[in-house]
Amino acid sequence: MSDYPSCYLCTHFHERPGSCHGFCDLLYDPKEALPVFEILGMLGGRSGLAPAVTKEPPSDMKVEVTHWPGCGNFPNFYDGNILRSCNKFEGKGGR
């Protein structure tokens, strides 16, 4: 078992159809995103660009993620296991 929490267990994480990656609804809304963010997210690479945030995060939100090859792009199209810490984690089903 991982020493870190996982976005996969958080109610704010939404998986992408056909992919194990997903997005955090506190930081990203696909309906508000520029199409280029959606396309680049699907392609799995946008290094050097700012995170594709479409929402103003809660002012007290503190989130830390890591990355590895193939982990996608946080917060719009990413592997939920890259999470290291987040003070807005809310477990699915009250976990």
Ligand code: SF4
């Ligand atoms: S743990 Fe934090 S970053 Fe991950 S989906 Fe939940 S609110 Fe978003």
